[in-house]
Amino acid sequence: MKAVVMAGGLGSRLHPLTAKRPKPMVPLVNKPVLFHILSLLKHHNITEVVITVKHLAHHIQEYFGDGSKMGMDIRYAMEESPLGTAGGVKNAEWFLDKEPFLVISSDIVTDIDLSNLLQYHREKQAAVTMALKRVSNPKGYGVVIVDAKGGISQLLEKPEPSQITSNIVNTGIYILEPDVLNYMQTDTKYDFSYDIFPALLQDKAPIFGYLANQYWRDIGTIQSYEQAIVDVLNGKVKHIDLGNKISNGVWAGRNVTMAGDVCLFGPIYLGDNVKIKKGATLYGPTVIHDGSVVDRKAWIRHSIIDQESYIGKEATIYQSIVSQDSHIGSDSVVIRKLVHDEPQTETVSSLLPSPYTALKERLMTGYSYSF
The missing domain is CATH 2.160.10.10 (Hexapeptide repeat proteins)
Structure with missing residues (x-):
């Protein structure tokens, strides 16, 4: 399985840590956040990766190069203008083939079992499988409504408190069938949660949720970033070698x-x-x-x-x-x-x-x- 790593964001909420570097290059203890994401992919034998880049892209390209030092094959898909989460993946379509592929955000810390996620995707014969996580406070996240069989029936992107009826949230980790890319045009801005997934649900495409019980944290804010570092130091995140x-x-x-x-x-x-x-x-x-x-x-x-x-x-x-x-x-x-x-x-x-x-x-x- 190939992977698309989304790494083009500005990281404005992580300022001043992102004043001189792109958000994926913010250090998580001993290595950039993106390094730990790529290491997780390699742990699950995902070694062919394309990274979507825009803001301060040269920092990422110079650090990782072609991926050979990590035993990976890394390519880059440059966005000339912001294309959104889904549009950025469409921009990397040239790298993909006719097999399902992984999409993962680079502003998270996780040890979610990606091998089990792929197995679940195949068992469900899904068009999209979304890794989900139960959280204590879903405010500020994309809230997901799941039926008894794991099917996703509704997505609420950062809903108002009165609209929240679930504590299960979108982790920004997906497995997609290549046909999903047909819902997009090239060089056009699309968002998965606002545009593509609602369109798939309207067409009754099979979208399933995989409820993960491993560690996951979005580090888009300073407070969450700090907590992730504390968790890594306290041994709560697997597959991170502190040396x-x-x-x-x-x-x-x-x-x-x-x-x-x-x-x-x-x-x-x-x-x-x-x-x-x-x-x-x-x-x-x-x-x-x-x-x-x-x-x-x-x-x-x-x-x-x-x-x-x-x-x-x-x-x-x-x-x-x-x-x-x-x-x-x-x-x-x-x-x-x-x-x-x-x-x-x-x-x-x-x-x-x-x-x-x-x-x-x-x-x-x-x-x-x-x-």
């Missing part, structure tokens, strides 16, 4: 250097070429991405430090995301903030009580936190 485990709950990439008195309380991931200097303390869940430096006596808890950033001497970072190429000055205090690539000094959140000294004591002794 070298240097102590209980602490993983490290290549060429990590640390002073002998550094204190690490996992789960923590340290990327390639990270430097942690004398007297620094890190509490998990925390990720320090490639090339970043944590200077002497800095204190970081429950935070994400993006690539090539600098955390100054005796700085305090708590429940924050520091974006790529940022500089946090010495003695700075960054609490519950998104920091873009500008120098920061004495940044104290107005949401938290003062005086700061009392607050810091509470944080260092286990002050409760949650994203």
Whole structure:
């Protein structure tokens, strides 16, 4: 089976993480999100892939190339103008054949069993099989109504609260028969949920839902992205290799250097070429991405430090995301903030009580936190 990976979105809701990179290249712990999607495909012997690209496409093409380093055959379908979820797949029709194919979004974290999904699709002789997930709060998702035999009878894309009658949602993972592409014209914008699936339902085409019980999370927002990282660090997502485990709950990439008195309380991931200097303390869940430096006596808890950033001497970072190429000055205090690539000094959140000294004591002794 071949696969189409949708990777052309802007990722505006993930700003500032997407200020210098396309959304699929945002790092999920140790690798870009798209790398983990492709690794999942390969795990299920799906090695022929076309990636739909548009925004900052060269970042994706330069990183993955032809896929040979991953043991895959990767091609690219460039969108000159936005074509929507379905229009982007139609634009990649040249890559596909007469067999069913997988469509998967690149802004999700999942370990859904794609082999079982294909088997279910064949058993049901479906035109479309949609991977579904039961969630606690379906607000903001595409809600799906499924009958007793697994057939999909209704799709409600981001309905109003009064319209929600199900907690089963669309995951953005589909298996399609090639005839579905006949519902589209080339170089035309189409959306699966708003255009193609309703047309198929109107024609009484067999659309089935596969209710998955594995991990799945949409990471289209900062809050969801943060939670996915916490879940990966806590081992809730299968098939993600964090690499070298240097102590209980602490993983490290290549060429990590640390002073002998550094204190690490996992789960923590340290990327390639990270430097942690004398007297620094890190509490998990925390990720320090490639090339970043944590200077002497800095204190970081429950935070994400993006690539090539600098955390100054005796700085305090708590429940924050520091974006790529940022500089946090010495003695700075960054609490519950998104920091873009500008120098920061004495940044104290107005949401938290003062005086700061009392607050810091509470944080260092286990002050409760949650994203």
